[in-house]
Every structure is written in structure tokens, then in C-alpha cells.
Amino acid sequence: MDYRKIKDQKDIDVEAAAKDDVDESYPFVPSASSSIGEPKIDINRIKPQWKRKSLVTFALTILTSSQAILIVWSKRAGKYDYSVTTANFLVETLKCAISIIALASAWRTEGVTEQNKLTASLKEVIVYPIPAALYLFKNLLQYYIFAYVDAPGYQILKNLNIITTGVLYRIILKKKLSEIQWAAFVLLTAGCTTAQLNSNSDHVLQTPVQGWVMAIVMALLSGFAGVYTEAIIKKRPSQNINVQNFWLYVFGMGFNAVAILVQDFDAVVNKGFFHGYSFITFLMIFNHALSGIAVSMVMKYADNIVKVYFTSVAMLLTAVVSVFLFGFHLSLAFFLGTIVVSVSIYLHSAGKMQR
Amino acid sequence: MDYRKIKDQKDIDVEAAAKDDVDESYPFVPSASSSIGEPKIDINRIKPQWKRKSLVTFALTILTSSQAILIVWSKRAGKYDYSVTTANFLVETLKCAISIIALASAWRTEGVTEQNKLTASLKEVIVYPIPAALYLFKNLLQYYIFAYVDAPGYQILKNLNIITTGVLYRIILKKKLSEIQWAAFVLLTAGCTTAQLNSNSDHVLQTPVQGWVMAIVMALLSGFAGVYTEAIIKKRPSQNINVQNFWLYVFGMGFNAVAILVQDFDAVVNKGFFHGYSFITFLMIFNHALSGIAVSMVMKYADNIVKVYFTSVAMLLTAVVSVFLFGFHLSLAFFLGTIVVSVSIYLHSAGKMQR
Numbered sequence: 001m002d003y004r005k006i007k008d009q010k011d012i013d014v015e016a017a018a019k020d021d022v023d024e025s026y027p028f029v030p031s032a033s034s035s036i037g038e039p040k041i042d043i044n045r046i047k048p049q050w051k052r053k054s055l056v057t058f059a060l061t062i063l064t065s066s067q068a069i070l071i072v073w074s075k076r077a078g079k080y081d082y083s084v085t086t087a088n089f090l091v092e093t094l095k096c097a098i099s100i101i102a103l104a105s106a107w108r109t110e111g112v113t114e115q116n117k118l119t120a121s122l123k124e125v126i127v128y129p130i131p132a133a134l135y136l137f138k139n140l141l142q143y144y145i146f147a148y149v150d151a152p153g154y155q156i157l158k159n160l161n162i163i164t165t166g167v168l169y170r171i172i173l174k175k176k177l178s179e180i181q182w183a184a185f186v187l188l189t190a191g192c193t194t195a196q197l198n199s200n201s202d203h204v205l206q207t208p209v210q211g212w213v214m215a216i217v218m219a220l221l222s223g224f225a226g227v228y229t230e231a232i233i234k235k236r237p238s239q240n241i242n243v244q245n246f247w248l249y250v251f252g253m254g255f256n257a258v259a260i261l262v263q264d265f266d267a268v269v270n271k272g273f274f275h276g277y278s279f280i281t282f283l284m285i286f287n288h289a290l291s292g293i294a295v296s297m298v299m300k301y302a303d304n305i306v307k308v309y310f311t312s313v314a315m316l317l318t319a320v321v322s323v324f325l326f327g328f329h330l331s332l333a334f335f336l337g338t339i340v341v342s343v344s345i346y347l348h349s350a351g352k353m354q355r
Numbered sequence: 356m357d358y359r360k361i362k363d364q365k366d367i368d369v370e371a372a373a374k375d376d377v378d379e380s381y382p383f384v385p386s387a388s389s390s391i392g393e394p395k396i397d398i399n400r401i402k403p404q405w406k407r408k409s410l411v412t413f414a415l416t417i418l419t420s421s422q423a424i425l426i427v428w429s430k431r432a433g434k435y436d437y438s439v440t441t442a443n444f445l446v447e448t449l450k451c452a453i454s455i456i457a458l459a460s461a462w463r464t465e466g467v468t469e470q471n472k473l474t475a476s477l478k479e480v481i482v483y484p485i486p487a488a489l490y491l492f493k494n495l496l497q498y499y500i501f502a503y504v505d506a507p508g509y510q511i512l513k514n515l516n517i518i519t520t521g522v523l524y525r526i527i528l529k530k531k532l533s534e535i536q537w538a539a540f541v542l543l544t545a546g547c548t549t550a551q552l553n554s555n556s557d558h559v560l561q562t563p564v565q566g567w568v569m570a571i572v573m574a575l576l577s578g579f580a581g582v583y584t585e586a587i588i589k590k591r592p593s594q595n596i597n598v599q600n601f602w603l604y605v606f607g608m609g610f611n612a613v614a615i616l617v618q619d620f621d622a623v624v625n626k627g628f629f630h631g632y633s634f635i636t637f638l639m640i641f642n643h644a645l646s647g648i649a650v651s652m653v654m655k656y657a658d659n660i661v662k663v664y665f666t667s668v669a670m671l672l673t674a675v676v677s678v679f680l681f682g683f684h685l686s687l688a689f690f691l692g693t694i695v696v697s698v699s700i701y702l703h704s705a706g707k708m709q710r
Contacts, residue, residue, distance in 0.1 A: 156687070179705065180535065180702070180705060183698050183701060183702055183705075186694065186698055187542065187695065187698055190691045190694045190695050190698075191695075193687075193691055194549050194688070194691045194692075194695075197552070197687065197688055197691075199554045201687050201688075202684075202686050202687050204687060205685075205686075205687055205690075329557075330560075331557050331560075332511070332548075332552065332556050332557050332559060332560055333549070333552055333556075333688065335560075336545045336548055336549045336552075337549075339541065339545045340542065340545050340546075340549075340695055343538050343541055343542055343545075346538060347535070347538055347702070350534065350535060350538075
């Protein structure tokens with residue numbers, strides 16, 4: 001049971017992240033503009049946008065890295081007794097509150113405009129629950145895949161997400177990657193997996209077909225949710241991100257409220273909503289909320305590919321920081337994986353130039 | 356002692372290979388032509404040359420792969436009792452004999468020409484012992500490095516050869532690699548190392564500084580010998596390869612005769628020259644001789660970069676064949692390493708086009 005709790009906590013950010021990110025009721029966009037996401041290119045806007053892009057990417061890397069570290073920390077204290085569904089619910093609620101505060105500030109300075117008003121037609125709102133629903137389905141599958149794969153094996157198989165995100169990004173958003181960039185993407189997958197290798201990793205090769213199929217389906221669901229989120233957020237590039245986030249988080253709250261009722265109703269009624277919470281738990285919730293918002297920003301101002309890259313970098317960074325914090329040892333596999341990921345990052349940008 | 360014997364046998368081909376490959380007394384060539392190595396491009400010659408190139412590369416891959424397999428085989432039979440120096444001497448003698456037979460055939464069909472005559476000036480011949488001397492020095496160092504590194508660690512560190520070959524190829528032969536090709540070369544090193552990872556590989560990270568320095572020096576010596584061989588073989592592209600080989604192998608015989616006297620004189624006198632030889636030993640000698648000649652061909656008609664790539668492919672191929680022959684298991688690390696090496700091969704040729 002212990003590892004599942006850890007895993008749940010690890011997944012909280014990914015779920016929350018993707019729930020953060022849906023917009024408009026239009027069908028998919030054949031991607032009019034570049035990843036900057038504004039159809040009119042104003043030279044005065046490019047610089048601040050780049051600044052914002054770097055800031056968001058940096059923030060997200062730090063937040064994602066510290067997430068994993070907080071998990072290890074709370075594990076050290078041996079406190080896993082709170083219900084994950086209530087924590088998820090609080091993450092969504094906090095994000096929703098932050099979005100409303102940001103919107104209120106925008107309303108004060110700009111007034112209520114077409115781009116920052118909260119009211120929306122049903123047609124607009126109806127797509128927002130879809131990524132959350134996809135993640136819910138993925139998380140349900142997650143409970144079954146452990147019949148076929150152990151937890152470290154699942155961590156290895158999760159790297160399939162990288163490939164599915166790339167493939168779905170190409171198919172759904174119709175954005176092209178150059179051949180070099182595809183090669184870089186394959187390397188990113190191989191590099192991340194290599195960095196995570198340990199003496200038990202070979203077990204994953206004994207995964208039965210059912211386990212592989214479920215892992216691939218889960219990777220597809222996760223990739224689809226991410227790409228779908230980007231599609232609807234990019235559909236109305238000029239709309240205030242906080243409006244888009246608000247709708248995502250409202251549905252996130254709703255889905256998690258249902259999850260509490262289904263999974264943890266008894267525990268919440270008998271032991272209380274905040275049963276088992278510690279300071280670290282609140283810190284994690286705060287962290288998850290901020291990284292959720294940062295992922296949303298990346299979807300708006302960059303894209304899923306950027307998200308995948310910084311997630312990988314964050315994973316490597318986490319391992320390095322863990323050496324200092326927890327006295328972990330870095331393996332040779334970790335160094336080799338880091339080299340491959342670094343070359344992949346270089347090739348991704350080199351491939352962009354020759355596209 | 357056992358592992359050192361294995362290692363010696365593994366190294367026999369590399370040594371032999373590089374001893375195979377030196378030419379002319381001129382200083383280094385700033386590389387007038389491409390890797391095809393003929394200054395005058397004759398359209399009728401390109402096709403057979405490509406055929407020969409593919410054939411040699413294919414032969415070398417098979418030969419190198421089967422080498423490692425023969426080593427495992429002879430290990431299974433438990434026969435390591437012969438002296439490695441006598442085997443090395445026989446390899447050189449066999450290669451020398453093959454070169455002379457090939458030359459005799461050329462003399463019969465073409466007559467003795469400037470390009471296939473064996474007589475040479477001292478100025479021409481004086482560079483031929485250099486690669487053999489470099490390898491001798493490297494092999495001497497090899498006995499000392501085991502004070503700092505264990506045998507599996509040494510196998511991992513040997514992958515530094517790939518990087519040093521690339522760097523020296525660039526510096527000495529003044530041939531340019533594109534940025535993508537450099538990235539590919541880094542990946543080749545990382546991929547080969549990944550493929551060789553096992554549960555003890557992390558020990559190599561505890562290698563003391565002296566071990567690292569020696570490993571780097573050995574990699575430089577080995578890379579330098581390879582690149583130097585290519586330089587002298589390419590210096591007179593139209594000269595018959597068998598003349599060039601003859602001179603290489605004659606000095607190889609000389610160096611190995613000295614090695615017998617120094618290392619195994621007592622054993623040879625007391626137990627006989629062929630003491631401990633089995634059928635597998637002769638098979639290995641035959642194999643080493645043929646692959647030595649094939650490496651020589653690759654140096655003449657292709658280059659060190661090609662040699663490094665097919666050596667890596669041969670390593671991977673050997674592992675796959677070993678699964679069937681010896682029931683070895685392929686690790687997840689092996690699969691990941693193979694993916695990275697494959698992408699590296701793709702990038703090497705993709706990088707060539709955009710150079």
C-alpha cells in the first residue's frame with residue numbers, strides 16, 4: 001500500500017497540471033500561430049513574452065523538482081495517513097482561488113473586457129471537463145496496472161508518455177517536428193529511462209502483454225489530455241489565462257469532490273477532512289497548486305513539447321538535489337541518462353533551426 | 356588472473372587491428388580527398404568501391420562479433436592455458452602470410468609495379484612500427500590500471516576510446532565533423548556504455564583520479580594509434596593495401612616476438628610454443644587475423660569513424676547472438692543503449708548531409 005500512496009502523491013501534480021488546461025468549445029485548432037500563441041506579432045510584446053516564457057519554465061522546473069523532494073520528506077516523517085482525494089480537492093480549490101484573485105486584480109486595472117470576463121456560453125465551457133475526465137480514467141486504470149507491473153516498473157513505463165505526447169502533438173495539433181527533433185524525442189525517452197535505471201529495472205521486461213497494453217493506453221490518455229488542453233487553451237490565445245484556468249479548476253474541484261465521495265467518504269466522516277495532514281502536506285498542496293498554474297502557463301505561452309522537456313530536466317534536477325538533501329547516490333546510469341537528455345535538448349533546438 | 360586473460364584475448368583484436376595500419380614516412384596528411392581515399396575520382400570506380408566498402412564493413416562486423424563469442428566459448432571449455440603472446444605472434448604471422456599471398460597473386464596478374472612492390476626506402480618504412488609501439492605502451496599501462504579499476508569497470512572506461520578517436524580524428528587528420536555528428540558521437544559513447552551496464556557498473560564511479568588519468572591516457576594512445584594508422588595508410592592511397600599491411604605485420608611480428616621473450620620465455624621453453632592450444636584457440640587466431648585485415652581495409656577505404664561505429668554495432672550484435680548461443684539475458688539497459696546507438700547512427704548520416 002505504501003508505494004501506491006507515494007505514487008498517488010507523485011501523480012497529483014500531473015493530474016492537477018492537466019486539469020488546469022482547457023479552453024473554448026471549438027474543435028481542434030490547426031494551429032495558426034507559433035508556440036507564442038498570439039496571432040498578431042507585436043515586436044514590443046515579444047521580449048516580455050520571452051521573459052515570461054523563461055520565468056514560467058524556470059518556476060515550473062523548480063516547483064516540479066521540489067514536489068518530488070517534498071514527497072521524500074513526508075515519507076521520511078512517515079506521514080501518509082491523509083486521504084489523497086481531499087488533498088487533490090484542496091489543490092484544485094487553491095488554484096481556483098488564485099485564478100479568481102488574479103482575475104479580480106485584472107478587472108480592477110483593465111475593467112471587465114471580452115478577454116477577462118468569467119461568463120461563458122455552454123458551448124465554450126463544455127470542453128473544459130474533458131482533460132480532467134481523461135485523467136480520471138487514466139487514474140482508474142492505474143489501480144489495475146499494478147496487477148501486472150510493480151511500482152518501479154511503472155515509473156519506467158511512464159516514460160512512454162514522452163513518446164505519446166510527441167505523436168499526439170503531431171497528429172492532433174498538426175505541428176511538425178523535424179526528423180532531428182523526432183530523434184531528439186526518442187533520445188529524451190531513452191535518456192529519462194536510463195537515468196531511472198536501478199538493479200530491479202529489468203523486471204519490467206517480464207511485464208505481460210496486458211501490462212504493456214495498459215501502460216500504452218495510459219500513456220495515450222495522459223498524452224491526449226495534455227495535447228487537448230493545449231488545443232483548447234490556444235484556441236483563444238488572447239483570452240486571459242486566469243479565465244481559462246478558472247473553468248479548468250472548477251471542473252477539477254467537481255471531479256475531486258466525486259472522488260472523495262466514492263473513495264474516502266467513510267474516512268472523511270469518521271476521522272475528519274484534514275485527518276493525517278501535516279505541515280509537509282500543506283506545503284505539498286501549495287506546491288502542487290503553483291506548479292499546476294505554471295503548467296497551464298507553459299501550455300498557453302509554449303507547448304507540450306516544452307512541458308515534456310522541463311519535466312525531464314526537473315526529474316534529473318530532483319535526483320541531484322536529493323544527493324545533498326538525503327544522501328542519495330547518483331548511479332552511472334543516471335550520468336549516462338543525463339548526457340543523453342542533454343544531447344536531446346541540444347538536438348531539439350538544432351533541429352528547430354534546420355526545420 | 357582469469358579476467359585478465361579474457362581481457363587480453365579481447366584486446367588482441369584491437370591491438371592487432373591497429374598494428375595493421377600504418378604507411379608512408381611523410382608527416383600527417385591534411386586529407387586531400389574524402390574517405391574513399393583515391394585522389395582521382397573515376398565514376399567507374401565509385402560503384403565497386405562502395406561495394407567493397409559495404410563488404411568490408413559487413414565482414415568486419417561479423418568477425419568482430421564472432422571474436423567475443425569465441426572468447427566466451429573457449430571460456431566455457433575452461434581453456435585459457437596457452438600464452439597470449441604466442442597467439443598474438445601467430446596472428447601477426449598469419450596476416451603477414453595472407454598479405455604476401457595476395458601480393459604474389461597481384462604480381463602474377465599485374466606484374467610488379469610501383470604500387471605493389473615490397474621494397475621500400477627507410478624513410479617510408481620508419482613510420483610503420485609507430486602504431487604497434489603505441490599499442491605496446493597502452494598494453495603495458497593496462498597492467499597498472501587494474502590496481503585502480505576492476506575488469507568490468509575497465510570495460511566501461513574503454514568507451515572513452517570512442518571520444519578520443521573522434522577528437523584525434525578531428526585534430527590530426529583535420530577532418531571536420533558537423534555539430535550533429537559530434538552530438539552523435541557523444542551519444543555513441545553514452546549508448547555503448549549504457550548497453551554494457553550491469554549491477555556492478557557503479558563501482559567505476561569510485562575510480563580514483565589515477566585510474567581516470569590512466570584510462571584517459573590509454574584511450575588517447577589507442578585513438579592516436581588508430582588515427583595515425585589511417586594517416587599513413589591514406590598518405591599513398593593508390594599503393595596496394597597488401598604492401599602497407601605487410602610492413603605493419605612484419606613489425607607486429609617483431610614486437611610480439613620480443614613480448615614472448617620478455618613475458619613467456621620460460622613457459623614456451625618448458626611447455627612448448629603451442630602449450631594449451633585448442634581448436635578454439637586456432638579458430639580465434641584465424642578470426643583475429645581476418646578481422647585485422649578487415650580493419651586495415653576500413654582504414655584505407657573508409658575511416659576511423661566508420662571503424663568506431665561498426666565496432667559498436669558488433670558489440671551489440673554479439674550480445675544478441677549470445678542470447679541464442681549461451682542463454683544470456685538482455686537487460687533493459689542493453690535495449691536503451693541500443694536505441695541510443697541506433698539514433699546516433701542515424702544522426703551521423705543526417706549530420707553528414709547538412710555539413
